[in-house]
Amino acid sequence: MKLKGIKIKLKPSINQKDQIDINLNLRRFVKNQMLAMQQARYGNGGKYLGKFAMIYCLKGLKLEFPFLKLAESTCLEYAIADLDQAYQRFFTGQNNRPNFESRKRPHNSYKSKGINNNIQVVDNHWIKLPKLGLVKAYGLERIQGKIKSAVIRKEPTGVYSATIQVEYEPNAWAKTGKQVGLDLGLTDLVSQSDGYKLKNKQFERAMAKKRRIWERKLARRRLQAKTKMEEARKAGVELELSDFKNVQKAKQQVARINKKIANQRENYLQQYTTKLVKGFDTIVMEDLKTKNLLQNHHLSRSIADSAWAKIKSMLTYKCDWYGKELILVTPQYTSQICSACGENTGKKPLHIRAFVCPYCGTHHDRDINASINILNKAFA
Ligand SMILES: [Zn+2]
Structure with a gap:
């Protein structure tokens, strides 16, 4: 140590x-x-x-x-x-x-x-x-x-x-001589140039039912409390929302569930980024500012957005700490270029998850191909 x-x-x-x-x-x-x-x-x-x-x-x-x-x-x-x-x-x-x-x-x-x-x-x-x-x-x-x-x-x-x-622990972070490129996505949060994929785990889904129950309880109890406060006011007594213990309890429960979900997601990303920095000397990922995959603002997108930002920040300080290197590249054309022959195979709609290069015949997984291109960009 x-x-x-x-x-x-x-x-x-x-x-x-x-x-x-x-x-x-x-x-x-x-x-x-x-x-x-x-x-x-x-x-x-x-x-x-x-x-x-x-x-x-x-x-x-x-x-x-x-x-x-x-x-x-x-x-x-x-x-x-x-x-x-x-x-x-x-x-x-x-x-x-x-x-x-x-x-x-x-x-x-x-x-x-x-x-x-x-x-x-x-x-x-x-x-x-x-x-x-x-x-x-x-x-x-x-x-x-x-x-x-x-x-x-x-x-x-x-x-x-x-x-x-x-x-x-310094020994666990020795140089490995390996490099990796990362492509960020929605179904798979990360696709690596060595073929590994990190699933976008839906932590909130497992807790959704419980959270909904307590959110409803909270809404109902708030409403009841408001009526009681109104009644009390007429009788000349001023009550605060904080006087209602059951409202406070429901509030705490909702907060606790949200916190638990956030912790699970945090741990998941911590473990993953630690594994990456241990396993590779150079990690290449796209610069997030230029990420423009989807324009709509769905919940799943915003969750993925914050996960990517977290991955970037964790990799930044972990690489800094352990003498590894993080390189950020612009992701332009990384989903179009064939990583085998270097030809541009053109734009493809998002639902196309795999394709065959018309120039060299290589069969590509869309995201893995992109991650290899991202890795290559750092050394071009
Ligand atoms: Zn090709």
């Missing part, structure tokens, strides 16, 4: 900014207290107190200064580890004697330890951080694997960021 740091942008709320300040201030307080203690010990002829002994002293410090409970606790331990490192460098002659951290030139970051999912990505828009709760964040899609720690930073410019340290 190796460790990798990923920097993300944070948008903390006012309360969260206050808590970050508290963590930074108390981190400095603990470090300075420990330094003062070490210096006093030294003055009295005592020996240097090691890292773990200092961490043990933290318990006493918390009793003496109860406000230390306001800080995120692991960042205080990291402050001690920092001090210990500064001392170790001093002992080996690499640095001067450690100094007190001044309020005027504050250290602008602190580190939190990842234990039991206390640091977690939620819905790709939020990151859960110890003592801060859910913080709005950007760039979270790049975080894959077990989170070991987070360094939260407050720039002097007022910009907040975090570096998330994650564990990953």
